[in-house]
Amino acid sequence: MAKINEDLLKERKKCSFNTAELTHLLDGGKDKTLERHSREHFFLDDPELRSKIPLEYLSHKEKYEEAVRKSCILFRKVQELQEAGKGGIENFREILGGQLGSAILKDGNPLTLHYVMFIPTITGQGDFEQQAEWMHKAWTCSIIGTYAQTELGHGTFIRGLETTATYDPKTEEFVLNSPTLTSYKWWPGGLGHSANFAIVVAQLYTQGKCHGIHPFIVQLRDEETHMPMKGIKIGEIGCKLGMNSTNNGYLGFENYRIPRTNLLMKNNKDGTYVKSPSSKLTYGTMIFVRVVLVQDCASYMKKAVTIATRYSAVRHQSEMKPNCPEPQIIDYVTQQYKLFPYIAMSFAFQYSASWLWDIYNNVTGELESGQLENLPELHALACCLKAVGTADCAAGVETLRLACGGHGYMTASNLPSTYGLATAMCTYEGENTVLLLQTARYLIKIWQNKKNIQNLPTVRYLDNALFNNRSYEKSVSWILSALQQVAAAKIDLANKHINDRVRQGKAYEDAWNETSIELVAAADAHCRTFLLDIFNLTVNNFQSISPELKAVLTDLLELYAVHTAIRMTGDLLRFTNTIGKDVEALQLWLEELLAKIRPNAIGIVDSFDIRDEVLGSALGAYDGNVYERLFAEAQKSPLNHEPVNKSFGLYLKPFLKNNL
Ligand SMILES: CCCCCCCCCCCCCCCCCC(=O)SCCNC(=O)CCNC(=O)[C@H](O)C(C)(C)COP(=O)(O)OP(=O)(O)OC[C@H]1O[C@@H](n2cnc3c(N)ncnc32)[C@H](O)[C@@H]1OP(=O)(O)O
Numbered sequence: 001m002a003k004i005n006e007d008l009l010k011e012r013k014k015c016s017f018n019t020a021e022l023t024h025l026l027d028g029g030k031d032k033t034l035e036r037h038s039r040e041h042f043f044l045d046d047p048e049l050r051s052k053i054p055l056e057y058l059s060h061k062e063k064y065e066e067a068v069r070k071s072c073i074l075f076r077k078v079q080e081l082q083e084a085g086k087g088g089i090e091n092f093r094e095i096l097g098g099q100l101g102s103a104i105l106k107d108g109n110p111l112t113l114h115y116v117m118f119i120p121t122i123t124g125q126g127d128f129e130q131q132a133e134w135m136h137k138a139w140t141c142s143i144i145g146t147y148a149q150t151e152l153g154h155g156t157f158i159r160g161l162e163t164t165a166t167y168d169p170k171t172e173e174f175v176l177n178s179p180t181l182t183s184y185k186w187w188p189g190g191l192g193h194s195a196n197f198a199i200v201v202a203q204l205y206t207q208g209k210c211h212g213i214h215p216f217i218v219q220l221r222d223e224e225t226h227m228p229m230k231g232i233k234i235g236e237i238g239c240k241l242g243m244n245s246t247n248n249g250y251l252g253f254e255n256y257r258i259p260r261t262n263l264l265m266k267n268n269k270d271g272t273y274v275k276s277p278s279s280k281l282t283y284g285t286m287i288f289v290r291v292v293l294v295q296d297c298a299s300y301m302k303k304a305v306t307i308a309t310r311y312s313a314v315r316h317q318s319e320m321k322p323n324c325p326e327p328q329i330i331d332y333v334t335q336q337y338k339l340f341p342y343i344a345m346s347f348a349f350q351y352s353a354s355w356l357w358d359i360y361n362n363v364t365g366e367l368e369s370g371q372l373e374n375l376p377e378l379h380a381l382a383c384c385l386k387a388v389g390t391a392d393c394a395a396g397v398e399t400l401r402l403a404c405g406g407h408g409y410m411t412a413s414n415l416p417s418t419y420g421l422a423t424a425m426c427t428y429e430g431e432n433t434v435l436l437l438q439t440a441r442y443l444i445k446i447w448q449n450k451k452n453i454q455n456l457p458t459v460r461y462l463d464n465a466l467f468n469n470r471s472y473e474k475s476v477s478w479i480l481s482a483l484q485q486v487a488a489a490k491i492d493l494a495n496k497h498i499n500d501r502v503r504q505g506k507a508y509e510d511a512w513n514e515t516s517i518e519l520v521a522a523a524d525a526h527c528r529t530f531l532l533d534i535f536n537l538t539v540n541n542f543q544s545i546s547p548e549l550k551a552v553l554t555d556l557l558e559l560y561a562v563h564t565a566i567r568m569t570g571d572l573l574r575f576t577n578t579i580g581k582d583v584e585a586l587q588l589w590l591e592e593l594l595a596k597i598r599p600n601a602i603g604i605v606d607s608f609d610i611r612d613e614v615l616g617s618a619l620g621a622y623d624g625n626v627y628e629r630l631f632a633e634a635q636k637s638p639l640n641h642e643p644v645n646k647s648f649g650l651y652l653k654p655f656l657k658n659n660l
């Protein structure tokens with residue numbers, strides 16, 4: 001084992017709690033930690049899953065080929081786990097998203113959509129016979145699918161998709177067409193050259209009537225030769241900010257015929273169309289992915305904050321006091337302010353993600369038995385948590401990259417590619433503003449009719465929050481009630497402004513659009529009350545943890561609360577009893593908390609227990625040998641493999657001669 005950096009050794013000695021206890025708590029028990037270790041060993045210690053050359057130095061095509069090689073091994077190993085009865089959701093979540101997946105395939109996995117959207121759509125939207133036909137092939141990976149919904153012209157407004165699926169009763173087939181350039185499918189992961197099947201979302205036409213969008217199972221490529229089927233035009237969309245191995249593709253149809261039974265819904269043989277109980281059930285897979293993405297936000301944030309915090313303990317810079325040694329940069333309070341709130345935020349997202357996952361499972365269980373009552377609340381919560389979680393995660397990763405100075409800009413820090421993954425989440429699976437507006441739509445409805453509100457756990461606080469008006473106290477409960485008051489006031493005001501505009505003669509839709517900045521802010525505030533509420537409940541409910549750990553978690557909870565409150569200072573002053581002096585008190589409390597967390601910072605990120613291979617960072621490794629690692633990474637540059645590059649003879653030498 002490499003020698004551990006002296007600063008990190010000292011930091012680890014300072015820690016006031018047992019890091020293993022926190023690791024087990026975060027994993028959900030010691031047995032879960034061991035399971036995770038064994039999963040990590042199974043994947044990360046497989047030499048086949050390592051790349052010989054760093055990804056950054058490969059061409060676009062080579063990156064893709066390397067990603068396919070690794071994805072196939074990864075999927076084979078997933079199947080081995082399934083065969084061994086270890087195919088639980090944790091395995092899939094870790095391997096396809098989050099930490100393990102992004103460690104093995106740093107720039108994305110071209111086959112992810114198969115498990116994340118193709119299989120869930122068949123499970124959620126296919127009838128019994130369809131599941132019998134497709135699930136075995138899909139689970140055994142005899143076919144590889146993707147989810148082709150977005151088009152060149154439409155991503156958000158899916159009712160406006162242009163791909164058509166017209167029923168031909170004579171042959172009992174659907175005929176798929178892409179009538180315009182903008183109707184081409186555009187973006188689906190793995191669509192370019194990887195998948196041979198897809199869920200295609202298209203407008204369904206029977207007997208000359210359009211019935212709206214529906215999901216179809218469509219074969220894209222020959223199962224033997226992988227050539228595109230006749231009538232299918234397919235390719236990759238090109239380079240992107242990040243995720244350059246995911247093989248996002250385009251797809252067009254020219255009178256492409258598929259059997260009637262490939263429509264994922266019950267419909268009659270003669271083409272008479274039977275409507276499902278809610279047209280929004282077709283959107284089920286999107287809810288599923290939004291729910292799992294909140295967990296990914298916590299994972300990416302933990303990874304980035306571990307890298308930046310360890311680096312900040314190792315890095316020395318400047319002079320705090322004359323003639324004193326250069327301090328560790330983690331001792332600058334401005335640095336602590338860049339790091340510690342994101343440590344706290346990782347906990348907030350992990351706990352809310354776990355609540356959301358439970359709510360999702362309950363509601364999908366109810367949907368199976370035809371109960372739809374709780375779907376709107378789930379949809380509203382999933383939308384805002386996905387939006388706020390991914391936005392905070394991307395902004396956090398970028399702040400943490402900046403906190404590492406110049407070295408944070410190196411790909412060897414692994415912060416740029418983590419940012420590439422995090423910022424993509426802000427757009428895919430529903431653009432964030434659009435999702436906040438979905439939550440706002442629900443909140444306004446609730447505000448206008450509070451009849452059933454006590455039965456709706458995530459919004460029942462709105463019943464009386466407007467009148468909280470508590471005077472300042474240095475407590476999480478005060479911050480929570482103040483945030484709830486802010487959220488209620490913002491919803492109330494947005495509602496009033498919509499109504500005012502309608503009274504002035506505007507159409508409701510115009511009034512809504514004119515009020516939409518306020519509506520987004522209201523949904524954001526509502527989401528932040530939920531995040532704090534759940535963090536608070538979770539920490540308060542821990543019964544059997546040591547007092548030392550409870551103290552650390554309480555510090556983090558308080559930091560999360562105060563940091564959120566300070567970010568919303570204007571709102572507190574505007575909508576609650578808060579006065580200038582209270583804001584000053586909050587600021588002092590924040591500074592006190594930063595100082596309290598300081599000695600435990602390394603201990604907390606160590607408790608995240610992220611293996612070096614997962615961090616993939618010269619700055620964040622456990623041993624803290626930052627400079628040695630940066631130097632070693634630089635040696636991997638192909639330019640350093642020869643003392644003189646051929647460009648010298650070709651260009652530089654003649655240029656220098658000409659200038660003599
Ligand atoms: C095997 C396990 C594996 C696990 C592994 C996990 C690993 C994780 C790894 C992660 C990797 C992820 C890779 C994913 C790649 C990205 C894939 C995509 O982007 S794919 C592409 C993703 N694309 C997108 O996300 C597109 C975003 N766009 C949309 O979702 C919709 O078009 C819309 C929601 C914006 C509007 O829809 P529109 O039809 O115009 O609706 P209106 O506004 O007119 O509202 C009407 C009513 O409907 C209601 N309602 C709406 N939705 C829902 C719902 N879901 N439900 C219920 N209700 C819903 C709404 O509240 C309202 O109710 P009310 O007020 O009337 O009562």
Ligand SMILES: Cc1cc2nc3c(=O)[nH]c(=O)nc-3n(C[C@H](O)[C@H](O)[C@H](O)COP(=O)(O)OP(=O)(O)OC[C@H]3O[C@@H](n4cnc5c(N)ncnc54)[C@H](O)[C@@H]3O)c2cc1C
Nearest residue numbers: 147148149150154155156187188189424428429430431433
């Ligand atoms: C990395 C990546 C992977 C993806 N993978 C897939 C995939 O596998 N399958 C798939 O089908 N799709 C995929 N997508 C597409 C993705 O789902 C869409 O890009 C996303 O839903 C946003 O739609 P859009 O691109 O049309 O943005 P637009 O809707 O055009 O958004 C542009 C701007 O318009 C604003 N806007 C749009 N509508 C409204 C409104 N109603 N009110 C207010 N503002 C609005 C938005 O807020 C945004 O600021 C992927 C995208 C990315 C980036």
